[in-house]
Amino acid sequence: MEAGAGPTARERRARLGLLACAALAFAAALASLAIGPVTIPVEHVLTILWRAVGGSVAGPEIGLRESVVVLDIRLPRTLLGLMVGAATATAGAMMQGIFRNPLADPGLIGVSSGAALAAVLWIVLAAPLAAALPAAIGEFGLPASAFAGALMVTMVLHVVATRDGRTSVATLLFAGIAFGAMAGAGTGILVFMASDQQLRDLTFWTMGSLGGATWAKIAAAAPFVLVLLALAPLLARAFDALALGEAAAFHVGIDVERAKRLAIAGVAAGAGAAVAAAGVIGFVGLVVPHLLRLLIGPGHRLLLPASALAGGALLLGADLVARTIAAPAELPLGIVTAAIGAPFFLWLLLRRRAELFG
C-alpha cells in the first residue's frame, strides 16, 4: 500500500478513472438504446424517452412501433445489461479481494456451475412438464431454477470449507473445482438425455443472452443485484486489509470471517441473479476488475463502484455487437465477451509479466 507515498496524484487519477467509468456506462446505455436492427433516429429515441418520463416536447410524430422497440425491448434489455454487468464485475472484484488472487471470479464459489446444472436440469426434465403450468411459471422456471442452483452450490461449498467458524479459502477453492467437475458430469448426463431442441436451448443458455429481458425479470433480479452493490462498499476496507494477509487484516481489527461470509453470500445472491437472468457470461467478472486495478489502483473503495460501472458498460457494448453483427439472428453474448475478453486478458498478462520480471 502506498497510501502515504503520493496521495494526491494517485487519488486524483483514481477519481478521474471512476468518473470515466460512469461516463462510459452512460454512453453505452445511450448507444444500446439508440442502435439495433430496427433503425430509429437518435432524436426519436430521445423524444420517446423524454415523453416516457412524463416530459412533453414538441418533437416529431413517432410511430407506435418505434416507441415499443425503445421502451419495451431496448430499455429492459439495457437495464438488464447494466445490472448483469455490474453484478458480475463487482462480484469478480470481491472474489479477487477475498481470495487474494487476481484469477478469482464468481465461478470459483460454484455460482456458474450450480446455476448451469440447475438450468440444464430444468430445460431437460422440468420444461416438458411446465408446458401444462401457468405461463408465469413457464417463464420464470428456468431463471428461478438457475438462481436456486447457484445459491445451493455456494452454500454447500461454504459448509464444506468451514470448520469451527473459520472458512478456509484454499478448501473453498479446491472444493469449488471438485464441485465444478461434478456439476459438469451431471450436466453431461443431461446433455446425453436431451432432445435436439433441448440441446439447442441449453447450449445457447450456457453462452448467455440478454434477449429474455422483460420488466418482470428485471424486477425479480434487481433486489439481489442491489444487495450485492450495496454490500460491496461496506466491505471495501476489509478487502484492502485482506490484501496484506488474513492475519494482518485480523490485527488491524477486521472481522475476517464475517467479511468472508458476507462477501460469499452477497456474491452468490448478486451473481446468481445475474446468471439466472442472462445465462453464463464469461470474462466480465475476471477482466473488468483486473483492468481497473491497473488504471485506478488496488484500493477497493473506488475499485468496487468502478467495476460495477465498467462491467455494465462492457456488457452493453458486447450486447450491442451480439444483436447487430448477425441481425436478425442474435450472436450469443458469451461469445462476444470471451472474444473481446480473452485476448485482452492475455495482453494484460504479458504486460504485467514484463513489469514484474522484465
Place this chain on the structure above:
Amino acid sequence: MANTIYNSLKLVFLLCVTILPHEYIRAAEVAPVEMVDSAGRHIAVKDTSRVVAIGGSITEILYALGLEDRIVAVDTTSVFPPQALKDKPDVGYMRALSAEGVLALGPSLVLAMEGSGPPTTINVLQQASVPFVSVPEGHDAAGVVAKIRFVAHAMGVDEKGDALARAVAEDFAALAAMRERIEQPRGALFVMSMGGGSPMVGGQGTGADAAFKLAGVTNVMSAITGYKPAVGEAVLAVEPYAIVKMGRGGSADDAILQLPAFAMTPAARDKRLIPIDGAYLLGFGPRTPQAARDLAAAIYPELDLPKLPERPWTKAQGAAP
C-alpha cells in the same frame, strides 16, 4: 484369421451378386435388391424380414406399406403411428445411436435417415455385415415421393411403394392446387422454442422453411440460416402475420405472445399462434401434404381450403390397407 477368410468370402459373394446376370439372381431363392444409398454406397439387400427403422418418416412409410411386422426396432423420433414406440424396442435418438444397440436386435437390414449419427457409429454400421442403407432426405414433394419409393425398393415391395407414392403425389398435387389459390402470400415466423433468452426461430434451409413453402407461406426469417436465436426487435420488424410454434398448445404457448418482441406483431395482435406437432409438420413422410394443408388452412382461413382425402396412413391407428 477366421475373420479374414470370412471377409474374403463376403467379398466374393458381393462380387457374385453384382457380376452375375440378373436372371441368375432371380432364380436364386432370395432375390437381392441392389441399390445406391444416399451415401453413394452400392448395397445388396437380400433379407428384409428384420428391419431397424431409424427416422420417424421411415417408420411411417413402413407402417403405411403394411410392413410393420418386419420392423424389429425403431428410434425415438418414430412417434407416429403411436404404437410404433409402444410395440417396438427403441434404439435411441437417431443422432446419438450406438452401433451395438442397433445390431443387438439381430436385424437383417438397417434403414437409417440421411443425417443419422454420430458419424463414428454410422461408420461402424456401414462396415458391419448387416446391410446399412442411408435413406435420402427430401423436404419437398418430389423428395418425399422419392423417399417412399426408395424405402419400398429397399424392402423389395416396389409395387406397394408405387401405389403409396402415387397416392401421396396426388395429395401433393391437390396441395399445389390449393397454393394456386393464394393471391397474397402471408409471412409467418417459426418458433422452435423460447429457450432462456431470445426466441429460437427457423431460418432458411430448415425443415420449417420447407414446410412453409409447401403451405404457400413466406418465411419472414429467411435472412437467417438454420435454427438460431433471433433479436427481439428484428422479430417485430418483419411483422409476421402468424407465429407457428412447435408443440401441442397449452398455456406456455400463449405466454410467448406476451413477450415484448412478439406483443406488437400482427400475429400477437390478432392472436394468430399456431401450435403444430413437430413430427407431423417437420417429419416429411406420407402425412406431409396433410400437415402442409392444415398449416395453410390456419394461415388462410378465408380461402376455406378443403381437407385432403383421409388416408389410412394419416390415421393414428396406422394399419395399412
